[in-house]
Amino acid sequence: MLDTRQVGGESLGAVTAGALAGDDVTVRQFSFRELTYRRFMSHPTAKWALLALGILIVACYGAPLWHLLFPNYIQAPDQFSLLDAGTGPSLKHLFGTDSYNGHDIFSLVLYGGRFSIFIGIGSMVIAAIIGVTWGATAGYFGHALDALLMRITDVFLTIPALLLVPLAARVFGEASPWKIALIFGLLSWPSISRIVRSQFLSLREMQFAEAARALGVPNRRIIFRHLLPNAVGPIVVAFTLGIANNIVLEAFVSFLGFGIQPPNYSWGSTLAGAQGVLVQGNWWWITFPGLAVVVTVLCINFIGDGLRDALDPKIIR
């Protein structure tokens, strides 16, 4: 559910930023980076979101350590308290327990966060590698190659990823976090490649690019050393928002039982058994893992927003 509208809307502004930097690549590059940092930190929420996300990541990835330090409160995913199954929040189980074996939901949220965040970031790294290469090739070379590559991109953009992911998950068999990240990555690259392509279409016409070509610099070097740094703004923004997007998608797919499976837990798979007992009013089981997703995605969206503002000086706030 990546908002193509927002990303698309900003790309125009970012091109201008690239053009400004284009006059003198090395010097401006540094000042642009510094400028970006300052703008980002002056964003009212982005820096706090970054801090909060940092804490969340440390909390989740530190889960095995917390388990060692506080064995009574933080249980490993293969531990459970049968007798406490289906009980609400208490001092012992901060977020209550599930109705099956009595897993501590708080512990599952911590442990599960590792896979949710991993899948979010991992999938977008894959998507970025494919998307940048694909989009840059299409945008830089243009013409027939561009038409062909973009037609393939269209194919992926035309079917909702929501429908393709469960289908792909069945092809891949048992879903490990790596496989899920790979599937998500393979389905997320087209939006990035589109952004990169539109950047490259205008960047390659810029004077510095033409100059480089005239000097006989190889295409690969022009693409990666000269053009790409100028297109990095929109890519970073799309990358960030894509992470948020994939965390949400993972939660849904695992909730339906197509994604991460026990004994591995992600935020989505923690919720998997919850709908069946919803009528019994086990609100804690549904609420807390979902809130973890909301908080994480909120932070990432704030960060994405901050990055957008920071990388694009022209935006009206």
Add this chain to the structure above:
Amino acid sequence: MEESIRRWWSRPTVAIGVGAMASVLLAACGGTNPGNTTSASINSSYSPAKGTTGGQLVYSDWEPVQDLNVLTSSAQTTLQVAVGPIWSALWGFDAQNKPIPDLVTDVPTTDNGMVKKIDDKHMDVTIKLKSGLKWSDGSALTANDVKFTVDAICNPDVGASSQLGFDHIASQEVKDSTTLIWHFGPNKSGTCGLSSDLTSGIYSPYLILGLSVTVVPQAALSNLAPKNWATSDYFTKKPTPTSGPYMVQDFTPGPSAIVTLVPNPNYAAGRSGAKFFGHAPYLQKLTYKIYGDKSSQIAGIKSGDTDLGLDLIAKDLPSIQSGWNGKAVYANGLLNEGIYMNLSNNESACKAQQYAETCGTPTVFKDDKLLRQAVQLASDLDAMNTQLVGGIGKPMNTFLPSTLSPYYDTSAPKFVRNVTKANSLLDQDGWTKNADGTRSKNGKKLAWVISTTSGNPQRAAEEELLISNWKDIGATVTTKNWPAGQFFDGFTNGGINATGQYDMSLYANSFAPDPDSWASLAISSQIPTAANPSGSNWDRMRDPKLDDLLTKGENTIDINSRISLYKQAQTEWADYMGYFGLYERPDVFGVGNNFGNFYPTANTCVSTCNAADWYKKGAS
């Protein structure tokens, strides 16, 4: 949920005995002694109340109904309206898995002379229909229709969901309009789906065939090519004529399907004076309604929108019971959740070798009986029952469920978890304890992988519980789960269990009401191979003693001898320990206060075999 069961029978087995009645039934079959005569041990004690005529009842499920094909469907939702309400069978089964005659005058047995052993390879079973039976359109229902139905079941173009047992019938002989003789005898490969030649036609579990023969009308179907039956109006829209107490007035398929049923005016013809189902249907209208999802079905039960809710499980009990004045009843039956150990090689990397038994790496369970016994002893069946099955499942004591009378060994010791004994078995077996609590033998760690159907929170919870149980005996167990289709798929399709690509599996089997239904899981000739791909001994059990007992059980018609054979088999199975049952899975029903004669007959009857006796309390 329902798709996670491996069905041994065309009619998915559901349950047996209403909760409150279960203990009574147990006491009753506990009293069975081997001295009883044959017919006594299979006489049904089903005795419905006399109903009042009139009124309307609504019963419901939550999973979709796509068609009304009583011959091909393996969907429980279809059978719940097809078997009983719309079509009558030769005979059904009661809560103790004893046959109740329906279209027939008497259930064939050796005692009443309707089952005759001719020689070692041949036997005859006489099907004697009540005389004067009629189809709903008034035409006569005859022995020819029965013959036609059996032929249809054996015709591959029809696609019947199970041909099990019918492949033993060598020929059918229509004596007169109400008498049909099934000549059981040797058959050639290809007959009725046989994959190899059958040398003997002796088939002692013949009783299970009665419910599969839900007679279909020859007159209406004979001019239609069998391959077109599945899409015909008869099976997808409005079946006319039919033989059950009710007939379809209107049917809308899909996830919110509805079947409107009205009384069959000719149902009582030929039935008057019969001990069972000897009367016209009571209700003016019977509606079968699909809610599309369980939450709304439960809401429907509690609001009185539906008078009977089928297809619920233990986890739903709290949801139904809170704030409702109806009855939540449950029943345990022939649907057993169990642990299956691969006693041969794990064939995970043997696709190229066509999963030949010589390929692969031996599992820890291969040739290690003591380990297998220890694994069972360490499993906490009681905790699983109380925590995960709402306390209404029945932990299993032998491989047979406790309600399979008269074969279940009532003297079998009750299962008690015993970690100390399990540990000492392992010590004795050479599995030495390491410093970190794990065990090893000859440098090999005590570790295996457990597999089940993926995306199923109940099963995942069971796995977790067992894994923690087995940690107590030093076993390191990890999981690898598969989509149900792949997990249960056949040998030729590379199914995980069929090809032996597992160490240990967790799933449920649904059995026919005869102990022979378990035999194909254990007899060594049933081990699936490229030459015998339909073999169903997925555990690769190979116990000569068990082979012998189970084969004899299939070839012995005398019930008393069979009882004794299966008691020995239960003892031997417990010792050999290839598969062990975890619990008899309970089926839960929400029954409204005005629903009369709801009798969750179990097994293949999916609780609807006695629909003719359903009535509305307080109707005038």
Add this chain to the structure above:
Amino acid sequence: MVGFVGRRLLQSIPTLLLISLLLFFGMQAVPGGPLSAFAFRPGMSQAARQAIIHQWGLDQPIYVQYLQWAKSMVTGNWQFSFFMHRSVREVIFSRLPATVILMVTAYVIQQVIALPAGIIAALKRYSFFDQALTFFSYVGYSMPTFWLGLMLLLIFAVFVPIFPVAGIINVRLSGAPFLTSDYNAWFGQNPIAGILDIMVHIVLPATTIAIVGIAGDSRFMRSSMLDAIHQDYVRTARAKGLSERVVVLKHALRNALLPVVTNIAIELPLLFSGAVVTEAIFSWPGMGQLFFQALEAFDYPLLMGILSVSAILIVLFNLLADIAYAYIDPRISYA
């Protein structure tokens, strides 16, 4: 314009072809395939199995299967569903109305709230309302749709049971399931009761979709309005001495709405995804629910049909969006 539309339509054909090829051959890679449906019937003989394989045409070479499928998509009834015993076209068309009703309702709720909210926020920039809306839209935008649906269910169907848990109609009221002939007859006689019944059922699922949509749309409306207010012609209008009301409503709003209106096409995939998710939670008898059922049973023809229909719809709406842009924005020329 006609040439442009024609060209775009022609261009979309290879895209759709490529999609169908990718899907069709991709599905062959699923282990087991549709035959695994028979895994649950071990009593079924090999011969019976073969008969069904033949009936379904699965014994043909893959490319022949594909060609037959493609032919039936263009000329026939989109093949037969393996497990529903009806043509895929019939199945899909029986499910489409529920999805469309849900999407349209959600979209209307979304716009009725998002547009005024966005406009007010823009006009009263940095006010409490503006800040609150910004906060709400961030949170709303970060919420997984399915979780929001579960929370609404928990609150409004379990704790305070004022709305039904699932479904599109109360079958007890109509006596027949949605869109059956009996239902249609009943609806014809009791249109008000029928509409009220659907309305009660649609509140929670539509709200679920709308909340996430409002979050995005109100911000879009706000920035579009802010853009418009800062345009020269608005400043001119103000300078002419027109009342603030006229300036805002007649000049700024009109221009600000243009991009918002064309936005609908771009929003369609989002809306569709929202509907798919919501249908899974609320058992809404639409395309989304159908898709997951087909996936469970691995009903090839049905899966192919659903995916193709959604692809065609999205291609069409993208085209509509382009036409709309071309129509309202004189700077774009598609000669």
